[in-house]
Amino acid sequence: MKKIPIEKIKEIFSKKNILSSYLLVEKEMALAQSELKIIPKKSAIEISKKCNIKYFNLKFFEKDLKKTKAPIVSLVNFIVKLCSEESKKYVHYGATTQNITQAGSALLMRKSHIQAMYRMSDCLKTLSKLSFKFSNQPMIARTNGQHGMPMTFGFKISEWTEEILRFEERFEEIEKRLFILVFGGAVGAMHSFKNKGESLYKNLADRLNLQRVEVPSRVIIDNIAEYTFLCSHLAAALSNIGRELNFYMRDEIQEISENLPEGTVGSSTMPQKINPKYVYTFVALAEDLASYTSRGNAMMSIQNEGDLAMNQFQKQTIQEIFPKLNILLEEFNNLLNVIRINRKKMNDNLEITKGLINSENIVMSIAPILGKQKAYKILHEIVDEVRLKNKNYQEALNSNKDIKKILSRKKIIELTDSKKNIGNSRKVSLKMSKIAEHRSSKLCSRLNKINQVTK
Structure with missing residues (x-):
């Protein structure tokens, strides 16, 4: 059984398949019982052959079910009807x-x-x-x-x-x-x-x-x-x-x-x-x-x-x-x-903030020299200034006295390139x-x- 079409998935739990699964269990139970000499082998073989959906009469089952109100009892009644006098004694034996x-x-x-x-x-x-x-x-x-x-x-x-x-x-x-x-x-x-x-x-x-x-x-x-x-x-x-x-x-x-x-x-x-x-x-x-x-x-x-x-x-x-x-x-x-x-x-959409999304990249590039907290404070102040005064982010970075001692203009351009600052993403x-x-x-x-x- 490989993958079946999705439109047939619900059929797995169709009335026919449910009854077939019950019949399969009854069949295997009879054969298992015969191996352990709980029931005669001849009867087990006959029962196993009759536990097949192709012999099943749905009208008989539904008519009997109205009377018994018990699906397995009606199922057993149908199997019994198909079996010989000797074998019917061992249908659904002990279960x-x-x-x-x-x-x-x-x-x-x-x-x-x-x-x-x-x-x-x-x-x-x-x-x-x-x-x-x-x-x-x-x-x-x-x-x-x-x-x-x-x-x-x-x-x-x-x-x-x-x-x-x-x-x-x-x-x-x-x-x-x-x-x-x-x-x-x-x-x-x-x-x-x-x-x-x-x-x-x-x-x-x-x-x-x-x-x-x-x-x-x-x-x-x-x-x-x-x-x-x-x-x-x-x-x-x-x-x-x-x-x-x-x-x-x-x-x-x-x-x-x-x-x-x-x-x-x-x-x-x-x-x-x-x-x-x-x-x-x-x-x-x-x-x-x-x-x-x-x-x-x-x-x-x-x-x-x-x-x-x-x-x-x-x-x-x-x-x-x-x-x-x-x-x-x-x-x-x-x-x-x-x-x-x-x-x-x-x-x-990467450029909506005009490069500000790369601020952590700048922080971590100057942190080894200035320390993380000072580096973060400097960038936070620069970002505020860029937002409030509508300044160019790269120019603001280049004009900061602490940053320009550490990073060149070329390096700042590289560090603020949003398309390259993707970490380990790729x-x-x-x-x-x-x-x-x-x-x-x-x-x-x-x-x-x-x-x-x-x-």
Whole structure:
């Protein structure tokens, strides 16, 4: 299973796929039980063959479900109907509803998670290209909304890239807690399987390629809550990136725009307006998923050894957040691919302060001789004078008695060149570009290996 089209992501949690996942668990459970001589091998083989969605009659299932009000009971009733008199005695042998639904859910979550991580790999690849392409494109770095110092747009991309890389690490690290098999019978203590419970648990977990826990309690829900928090956390970070991009799209800044098709309309009453489209859609999606933090907290209120209300709430949350995570990452990559960089405006905006943004460069060039505090005081006074009296910054520097003893006119021109005063921006951009490209490729390879061994 490679990356599937985004329009088919929601189908992972379709009714058909959910039932298929339950049937797969019933099938593997029967085969595992036969290996341990809990049920006859002949019956296990027959049950495993009948646990196939191609034999499934949805009308029968829904009719029976109206009567039982219990999906797994109706599912079992259908399997029983297909089996021989001898084999039907061993269908769903010793298991409880949650054993099947939680295992099936884990399998579908893994499929959707893998798809999301393929999309994260795509995002890293795009960020890598942007970081490289604009590694040497100067722009203004702003602190507290004010012009600070020059940097490059590649450096800005690198900031976002490293943040996404940390999220990629978090998503990989959570897999061992998320993709677990919770299988222990009625309340988790293996009552039905007696001394073969542990062996059955290990066998079935291996068959489904799911992790085991020490206490397979039906009320394990903190891992789903944790994943919900993580999705929400990522969405909040992506929303911030979207808003940052939108900031650069303002009329008074114009450093970035969207590559919109001809004929795009911004307002029904203001003809001159061409509003950003992609970024607002993206931020709306991000804010929606970011709001799921409260869902994660709410699902932790689970009672005793079984709580149907929280089970249903958990199921609903799972079926919402996993597709939304995929869609959000898809849209993030789309947004990164439609932004258009206005190099001229980035260069022009660097000169708004007429060189003042390079003041720290002057301070640190004279500090070894005068000391940092004195150097800072001198520059602060010069900057105030330039602003109040509308003086030329370079001339003000050249006329200062302390500075001209240390720096030549040529050196001052060099130190106040905003396009060159970018620090390690280019070096960092190129480094992060390589790291992101490598991590994107590594992530893809890891996902491909998981696909080879998963059900």
